[in-house]
Amino acid sequence: MKMFVCIKRVPDTSEADVKIDQTGKSVDSSRFSFGINDADNYAVEEAVLIKEARGGEIKFLCIGPKDSDVVIRMSLAKGGESAVRIEDPRINQKDPLQVAKVLAAAIKREQFDLVMTGCMSADDSNMSVGVALAEELGVSHAAMVKSVEILDGKIKVKRELEGGLTEVVEMSLPAVITIQTGINVPRYAPVRGIREAQKKELKVLKLEDLGLAEEEVSEAGSRVELMKLYIPVVASNAEMIQGTPDEKAEIMAVKMVKGGLL
């Protein structure tokens, strides 16, 4: 079983103050702390569990700057043989289709059985890279996967649907699955693994190494344009209704009828 797991380094915005930067199209990330995208952490664990149970090989893939190495090596510390980091300022990371194209180019160079991504990234929340990646690779996919069972040349997964439904899907390999959080309990990387991870292969590639042309994956070649990023104003225009309870009820009812609510 040869597995690829796509991991992204994202800011932890749960506690931080988020401010839009001067370009108006990005946030000021200078004071953020960064880590692995939450869902990707579960994908890493799922791959390691599969490898522990059935053997195989895991390769991590990441598009990102040098700072991502800590996140990549942390995954290597939990299991996995090698990693590829794609660093190229020409890649437009705002367009999930283009991100998928870059990832696919890196995966296609090798034989593969199973590709895992997180179901969603915590920063951009497109929920589309995994699915688009399957399309680029020309293989089947299942999104929002909550459990994985490896069969002979096939894979059986449970998917989480809206409204508490679960869907069971069987697909032939190779395939792409996007992992939902909660599928497992991600382990902590042991110190020994962290030490060994420093010696594992981590290749850094550029567009040329992947045989990609700039216009395929750059902003100029994207059909999506980020217009503006802003924090919505929290408006409050509450009107206090005065009077006796009966008067208040009447005023309220009139307002509701006028407003089309009743």
Place this chain on the structure above:
Amino acid sequence: MDFRLNEEQQMIQNMVREFADKELAPVAARLDEEGEFPHEIIRKMGALGLFGLPFSEEYGGTGAGYLSYALAVEEISRACASTGITYAAHCSIGAGPIYLFGTPEQKKQWVMPCAQGKMLAAFGLTEPNAGSDAGGTQTTAVPDGDGWVLNGSKCFITNAGVAKVAVITAVTDKEKGSRGISSFVVPTDTPGFKVGQPYRKLGLNASDTREIILDNVRLPKESMLGKPGEGFKQFLIALDGGRISIGALSVGIAQACLDASLKYARERVQFDQPIAKFQAVQFKLADMKMKTELARTMVYKAAWLKDQGLAFSMEAAIAKLYASEAAMQNATEAVQIYGGYGYMKDYPVERYFRDAKLMEIGEGTSEIQRLVIARLLGC
């Protein structure tokens, strides 16, 4: 000059932070309240290799170095200072002296399982009549046939009730004063090795602190650490390393105080605005941040010097002194920022306040650190 942690150090810091946030932080208040020793958490820390950080691979460690170890102590202590002191005492002054001064056999027998998290260690130096003046040790070790017999008592010993091995100092030659003190590696299941009930403490209630009573404890010749009379010199060296870990522990508490205070100050509204908008509160927070950063920088520097094999006694004393006082000051301000709520057990700063005080006392009081620094200055 490079002030950044390398990738491996960042990873160890991230991993321990995640572990502390998920496993320790949610239970720390309860452990303190119930005075419960976290056996299961200690087992997990051992399995992750945290106890092996400062020890070489040859003796079961991971060889990651003292700075990585300091990072781990800091992160653990940020969530739970009780677990921090259990960890620091085990590595720095429990297994530490055996690692520094033991024979290869002693290291294989004791450091290896300690580094692998299979047992805990304690260090018995302090006595009822010998605290800061540890040269005044009264416990005796008398030659007996082919070995030694120890008699006496030790007080305030961290891990005494949970350790499988303890390093114990005792007088082997009364005539020679502090040069007549030797140290011994004592398995805690040796007949005559007894421990008292846990002390009822101000803080660090989830750590195990007890009296050790040595009642005709018979030890083989090989249990001595180093040569006769080297005990005093040995514990001074072991305490140098220990001070870095108490410094790291203090930085953890100082940071916890800042985190809690900042969060609260932004949420708490008085006079129609968050109290963080008042300059008087802002200045407290700024000072807390400054002290935490300065303490951290000094602790990392001392640890780095130790990893480089350079002299670090002065820096370790400065780091311990500054960081412990920063922790106590931050804890005092944290309670102040929380107001009446800070005085209540429902909020964590009350625990930080009680835990922080030990940092100014254990492994050499603040006064003793100043004395050490002054002596190293040549006074």
